[in-house]
Amino acid sequence: xxxxxxxxxxxxxxxxxxxxxxxxxxxxxxxxxxxxxxxxxxxxxxxxxxxxxxxxxxxxxxxxxxxxxxxxxxxxxxxxxxxxxxxxxxxxxxxxxxxxxxxxxxxxx
Numbered sequence: 001x002x003x004x005x006x007x008x009x010x011x012x013x014x015x016x017x018x019x020x021x022x023x024x025x026x027x028x029x030x031x032x033x034x035x036x037x038x039x040x041x042x043x044x045x046x047x048x049x050x051x052x053x054x055x056x057x058x059x060x061x062x063x064x065x066x067x068x069x070x071x072x073x074x075x076x077x078x079x080x081x082x083x084x085x086x087x088x089x090x091x092x093x094x095x096x097x098x099x100x101x102x103x104x105x106x107x108x109x
Contacts, residue, residue, distance in 0.1 A: 023093065031097040038072070040066050041070075042085065050082035050104070060086075073088060074088055081104075083103070084102070088100075
């Protein structure tokens with residue numbers, strides 16, 4: 001009987017640890033998805049702003065569309081000449097992963 005109680009306790013602890021690790025893993029994936037979405041959105045806005053790509057959309061509208069395609073929401077977009085700075089947010093289990101990115105030509109160009 002004592003062995004059964006011990007086995008049940010070990011299984012309960014293992015299940016709890018597994019759930020915790022799954023939650024941490026999901027949050028990590030969401031943070032990486034937000035970072036990728038921010039990078040892609042900043043590059044799209046900078047390219048549209050500099051004329052590297054021809055589009056009928058405003059650069060920040062294009063950035064919002066790219067972020068949405070990546071599963072994130074654009075929360076901020078600023079343009080300073082050909083340099084775009086964006087902030088995106090992705091949700092996971094009621095929490096928000098926020099990421100910022102900046103794209104444009106190298107300094108001195």
